[in-house]
Amino acid sequence: MTGLLVLTLPYRQLTGLLPQVMRGACEQVNKVLYVHLDPAIAAATSSTIPATSSTTSTPQYNAHLSLHQASNLIKSIYSKSSSLASSLDVRVVLSGFKGGSEIPVATNYAIEKVMIDCYAKENIPMLRSRYKNYLNGSDPIVLLKENECQDTRDDSETTDSDVGSDKIANTKIYKNIVAGGTFDHIHIGHKILITEGLLRCTNKFTIGVADGPLLAKKTLTELIEPVGVRIKKLRSLLVDIDPSVEYCLEPIYEPLGPSGSDPDMEMIIVSQESLKGGNYVNSARVERKLNALDVVVIELVEDIHRSDTEEEKVSSSSTRRRVLGTRIREPDLTNKPEFPPYIIGLTGGSASGKSSIAKRLSEKGVTVIDCDKLGHRAYRKGTNCYHKLVSTYGVGILKEDEEINRKALGAQVFGDAEKLSQLNKLVWPEIAKQVHEEVEAAKKAGAEVVVLDAAVLLEADWDHMCHEVWVCMLPKTEAVERICGRDGCSREQAETRLSKQMSDRDRLLRCHVPLCSLWDYDTTARQCYTALDTVMSDIKTIQASLKNTL
Structure with missing residues (x-):
């Protein structure tokens, strides 16, 4: 809902009543709130000092406010609205403040509701006529009763906070x-x-x-x-x-x-x-x-x-x-697996804290499928993947016990994009089969939520098996420090490793919930639990909806 708030009260009254006015307006809309000062209706204050410049033309401010007063009022509007409804997009229109068009000519968002701070009933027809393009035949919503709008201050009283002053602000x-x-x-x-x-x-x-x-x-x-x-x-x-x-x-x-x-x-x-x-x-x-x-x-x-x-x-x-921990886009559940379980794909680069986050989720009772472990299982002697690898790369990749020597295999493929792609085409489908088996086992065990912990989730296109994707981010400089400290490698080696991985920016293009472990343990945990709470709430909503359709 988008609304237009029309301010008509004199400056001194309005500054005192602004909290009530903004509270009432914020309760009426939830998307965009335009705020407009109507100089034809607002009563004039007794004394203003027009803003002037020695080098440019005199400003066309309306007769009721100095620049300093306009500045104070606008800052108060933004501050009050932020404290009342931080997600509301408030836009103070300057036409009434600068003495241009008395009524907003056009807005980027269609106005669905018009509100006014305070207005005598007998004058409603005038307001209805002035704002007919926005009212659609209905009357404006009056936020304050007439007895709430009594001016408690003498109009002849003038203070430095009411009038413009070069000592207070630059009014050129x-x-x-x-x-x-x-x-x-x-x-x-x-x-x-x-x-x-x-x-x-x-x-x-x-x-x-x-x-x-x-x-x-x-x-x-x-x-x-x-x-x-x-x-x-x-x-x-x-x-x-x-x-x-x-x-x-x-x-x-x-x-x-x-x-x-x-x-x-x-x-x-x-x-x-x-x-x-x-x-x-x-x-x-x-x-x-x-x-x-x-x-x-x-x-x-x-x-x-x-x-x-x-x-x-x-x-x-x-x-x-x-x-962090909130959705940057809503998941599209079209052509996704039936649930329960609701499947969350968890991914991130080296040292991003992905495994630690998976552990925290596991501690909350969430079933976690570790795709790295599934990859090790796929390499085991006797599996279909094992036979394909030996057939493709030869017995030179085997250890003495005839298990696959992953270092020897890596030496053949890493550094050669074509060979690495060939290896992935052999291994990733085998891991995907195991994921399906693990999900089915979790379903039979009554799991509501399953987390698929996979470093190559997006590279392997496994996100199609998930209902939503969470990405663990980390600044490159921090990731390099962590890799060096954990693996004892040089900065150059760490940077080379990261350069061969998908970037966090690219991951975010297919992400629903971003996470970051840059700060302390508790901060990261709060992100995880916020995201998990959203999922659990959605599951309850969907389950209730399904019951109502039966």
Whole structure:
């Protein structure tokens, strides 16, 4: 459900009643909430100081709010909504704040419900007429009763927090501004930063979206969306917030991007965390005989949902960590095996912690099928696989007891992609047969959930035997350290081993639940148990549905 919240109360009243208003609005929608200030309905505050600039035109702000007041109100809207419904996509539309169109002309998401903070019944016809394109013949939902909207403050009272002041914030207005960032998993910190920029922009907003080498030190880089996807989502958000501005969004692979060459830029907007980057941009521009940019610094937003192991500020890194143990896509059960048992494919690269995760799941009563052990069983003397291997590679791969010498076999195939592929075609089908047998045995034993622990789950296309796939990720640098410590090999040997395996990014393309063992034991365990709880809940839901159809 997507809704439009229309704000009409005077600024002083609204700031006090905002928690109730946002609570009511968040209870009405669950997808996207557009928030719009209607300047034709809102009562004017007694005193505002218009934002001005010595170098650019006077801003067209509505008569009721200064830039500073608009900034405060918008930040409060985002903060309140985040505390009430963190998964709700809230978008504050600036048309009413900047004095443009009094009613949002178009939105990316179709508005299904209109809400208003407080409104006298006799004036409902006026509102119905103004928002007829969104109401579809119905009346808006009024969130507060008239007696709840009484102004408890004297309109003649003016304080420094109510009016704009250059001491409080930069209130200059610019034609062309710039910003930069990763903009992955867009959060309220991103929304506040770009909104603060748009409040000060009349013409063009250029944004460099970091990619490539600039992502190298980010946490869980594999979960960062492709730059094209990030740019598309950011543009959608920007156009919803303020369609009056021209947007230039482009990937950047070094810190400067377009800010290092565009002579028309006047201001760069940064967070406290990226202020150093803003100063670097100005140093480079001065060296290149370009004008230095005004730097507007936005405070970091506290993350009220953070755990003890996460950053204090709202960040995409924390958002990506919260993705771990949850589904990034829903499983498609079409043409999958009947269940119970529900089969989870568990995979990951060397030293990813996959075996430890399988052990934790086993401790929870889940049946775990170790495909590495099945592979050893397939090589045993007398099996079909054994005879095929000897026939293909000769008796030179046998030990004195006529069992297969896996090191001798490996020496023949590893390093030769064609021979390795041939070996896999012989062995993988034999392991798959054993998997089917193990699953049938688990089914007879009454197992509800079976985990298929397989390093080559995706390479062998065994995911078709599973209802969903969990991928254990680990940054390459950490994986190398673990391999060296565990196996006593050199870094070069460890890196070579990893280079021959499927990358975590490729695994994630066929993954339903990502996991990561980078942190302590308890953190990894919580990821596993969260994912398992989701599966068990789904099983109960499906079983209840089947009973109802009988």
